[in-house]
Amino acid sequence: MPASKSPEVARLPAGKPATINDIARLAGVSKKTVSRIINNSPLVRKDTREKVEALMREVGYTPDPMARGLAFRRSFLIGMVYDNPTAQYIVDMQYGALDALRDSGFELVVHPCDSRTPGYIDGVRRFVQQQKLHGVMLVPRASEDQALADMLAEMGCRYTRIVSAAFDDSDNRMIVTHDREGAIEAAEYLLHLGHRDIALITGATTYRSARERTEGFVEALARRGMVVPKSRIIEASYSFESGVAAAEQLLAGRNRPTAIFCGNDEIAAGVYKVALRSGISIPRDLSVVGYDDSPLASRLWPALTSVRRHIRDTGRIAAAALIRSDTVALPVASVRPHLIVRDSCQPPA
Structure with a gap:
């Protein structure tokens, strides 16, 4: 048997959604009080808040984000601006943002862009x-564009920047992912296994993350007296197809590296394909390390050793910082990566 409605709710017109005016009238409070409760204002007595919230649940009342925005001369919307070719990265980032926004009254809207095209800042x-x-x-890569950040600051729009390494930013609105540290850990792991002929397939150098990972990895080897020949560093584009093309260069002929560090897991999957096609066993003949620790890493066979960079957590922190009180400063935050060891590496034969 469905629960009977309270006398107040029973007086509402059948088949029509309740409005904020209805809630105020039925609860015997002002519309302003209902608005304060919706927006989590501390200026409402506990018993009044509980009464109004119970009434809203009973009638199934949901505030309209756009209507709220008009009342406050802004919307309750958080935008995510991205320029990245890896779909899984964007999905994980969105999940993290949605984790932070759940039950906050804010919603997420996304805006893909191409930062290489003229006029993209005007589009944002x-x-x-x-x-x-x-x-x-x-x-990234939009977060690395200072001109875009300056434009948002001029508009008075709050923003957070997800970046691979900290840099000068007077507003301190960065969430730093420390990509260099993750690459250093990967290099030290391969060195510990005994590898000395190691190749790199990097992301495009237009990405700061690709530069940080490459420089961190090469510097870690250099501290052990190892110099990586230019022929062992191939620039790709964070995609499976570019990983295939790069692996075909590195794995052709007899002079093959014993290990490959890949700029992300998509590139590593491309290496797996070429190795399988060429009769090269992973990890017996070739060790492979990826970056991101995306779901793909554990689905490959053998399971891929990869640097986990907590993308979902990064999105959650970035969104949570934006919905704090406007009087709260946005601090620099860190999300540090670490290596997840699986089955794709072993000492060289």
């Missing part, structure tokens, strides 16, 4: 203006 400006965004998460 229109996105912010049209949506009346409360704040923006900037995801």
